[in-house]
Amino acid sequence: MKTFSINYHLFKREKEGIINIFLKENENVLNSFSKRRIMFKKNMDNRNEKENTIRDVANLAGVSVATAGRVLGGYGSASSKSVSAVKDAAAKLNYIPNGIAQSMKKKNTKTIGLIIANISNPYFSSIARLVEEVLAKEGYNLIICNTDEDSERELSYLRTLYEKRVDGLMIASALKDSESSEDEVLKMYKNSIPTIIIDREIPGIDLPTVTSDNFRGAYEATTHLIKMGHKKIGVIGSNISTLFRRVDGYKQAMEENFLTFDDYLISNKTYDNVSPGDVNEGIFATRELLKDPETRPTAIFPLNNLLTTGALIAIDEMGLRIPEDVAIVGWDDFDLAPLLKPPITVVKQSSYNIANIATNRLLELISNSSLSSEADKKVTLSTELVVRGSCGNKAN
């Protein structure tokens, strides 16, 4: 498509009737131009077809915009005559207020941003569900952002949400230690939007936080495996920032029991085309970990729910028996866990509690711009080890 520009001065002269020659000479070009103008105009007209504003309502009702605003907005006072006139007019015109303009004035958007790794992870989706439910009751909508544990994407979302001027932010951050001190990040996080951190802390950033007791949960699970007689225990998912504290818990339990753990037991590879913490990582990492019957751990501990699923798939695929060949304790409970043969032992965390507490604190933060009790700025919820049948008992 050929572009061309029209000289402003020529246009000016044209207006003044000085040059008509130009017009003739460039007739064809000009025509296509004016066609474009007409198209554009039509398009705009189309779009604006019937976007009735409060002004239209006011006109139809025979009152001022101010009065229309008062009755529609339910503030100030208006005579019953005005009230009904405006309401009728609004109904007749099918008037729906423009929330953007309202946001502009009121300086809020009634929108919250939720930044998580992956909404298709049941843990996050049930959090999202609950958050959305609580928020909806308070008239807020929820924007969902999947980072896939990529801190670049997190920052990009952060910026977009800031541009959108969301009223609040709830974040399960992918940020790792090293990055968190970067200027840019800090600047973003200091950018004044009420923010609640969930699922895991962001190292080096001091914001209200609601997490499970990741350390203790992993510590208990590992201790349980040790009590059942396992000495060589593998861990899956250590490359994900969420899971750092869980790895810590594992290590602590091992050390307290004078058990050594070689590096190869702590799977921390990343795989091509596999987003971290996903089912596929669970499959690949488990395959690798259990490949060699000589060095194979007698128990594995996948550090999140999707990894657990992946591990189960890999174990099944390799024809290994649970718990005879390999024991497993999963992170996060799931509906089908008791139905598997054997039923799977898991560390259970309450997405319900996390979501509820975090949402209410966020709402508090939004309306008060501070938390009522600074004391419990960091909330840590305890996990529960649900013992079923997947750990065996080598101890006896």
Next chain:
Amino acid sequence: MKTFSINYHLFKREKEGIINIFLKENENVLNSFSKRRIMFKKNMDNRNEKENTIRDVANLAGVSVATAGRVLGGYGSASSKSVSAVKDAAAKLNYIPNGIAQSMKKKNTKTIGLIIANISNPYFSSIARLVEEVLAKEGYNLIICNTDEDSERELSYLRTLYEKRVDGLMIASALKDSESSEDEVLKMYKNSIPTIIIDREIPGIDLPTVTSDNFRGAYEATTHLIKMGHKKIGVIGSNISTLFRRVDGYKQAMEENFLTFDDYLISNKTYDNVSPGDVNEGIFATRELLKDPETRPTAIFPLNNLLTTGALIAIDEMGLRIPEDVAIVGWDDFDLAPLLKPPITVVKQSSYNIANIATNRLLELISNSSLSSEADKKVTLSTELVVRGSCGNKAN
């Protein structure tokens, strides 16, 4: 809390210094009032702390707002001197444009609304995941709304999203036949926002649609059960609008094979405190259906994934064996289906395809305000029956 109003004229006079008596008499009241004013002021000052506008950037850079806008927005032309001055100023002020103001002018919000039954349903969450991913690449954000199959809530969300002036809408509607003709609904749906219907059609509303072949999927599953020798087949979830077409498919298959189905085989109860189509409905309905060994169907067909989970839980809980006591074919495949004993036969539908096609069509709709080929306005994706071991074989 006691309310009070202050007389405007008194204030006016106060300003003019005429009445100080009033002040004294009402000291306490006025004090609390001015305290509130101060609080409010402080609050506002706090909020406005450092919201740098493009005007601030322009001032610091020593250019006009127009020029600043041009370099920041990347349109029009500006001297390299201006460009760097503005960019520097923006960086220094940590300027982040106000998207609301932009939306106001540009008449778009770069936001899409997704209305579904429940984001914690894996089927919907994986759709949401994919939709969000595609949208993010095009610079759109996604607002998620859970209706819990409640058409009231759907309408309320619809209105909110319209107020927010989202650029597009993707809806798995909870609307049933009877409701769809209501004026209000139609008005909403005709309200010009580009909209794609997914998962199920909205009866009586003519909009671009992307669905699985619900009828055929259910027909094939039922036919499979019949082939395996089942004659008394129960269905779970028929009270949900999504599933109407699936029930139709079931009925058709039954009829073609000259099988009768009593009403009690088609579970359509609603349970208190249980949202339709949820795991708990699956549990309750299955319990009821299988309660009586005399009338018990030899096979059941839960019509969505959560109902399937619930059915499995109930069957396990009742100590029944699959497929000897009761066969089952589930709707929607799931990762653990092959790992259960026995592995579960399912109707598989591709959330990937639905999400992808729907999203791309929506984007097309937004930019062109019409679909390129009207012919395939309604897209129906075929399902796949994945036969595993949960249906037994009574035929031999």
Next chain:
DNA sequence: AAATATAATGAAAACGTTCTCAATTAATTA
């Protein structure tokens, strides 16, 4: 150097609300 074309600029008008302020009208009291 004059004439012309192009690039760069700032003022100001939108966009659709909310809300203050000043004024007018209605209701109440003296």
Next chain:
DNA sequence: TAATTAATTGAGAACGTTTTCATTATATTT
């Protein structure tokens, strides 16, 4: 009826951008 209080109203500014338009500065051609 006059004086006072209360209720109702409309004009217009503001929110922070984008973008048109008219103009001025710069570059290019005769």
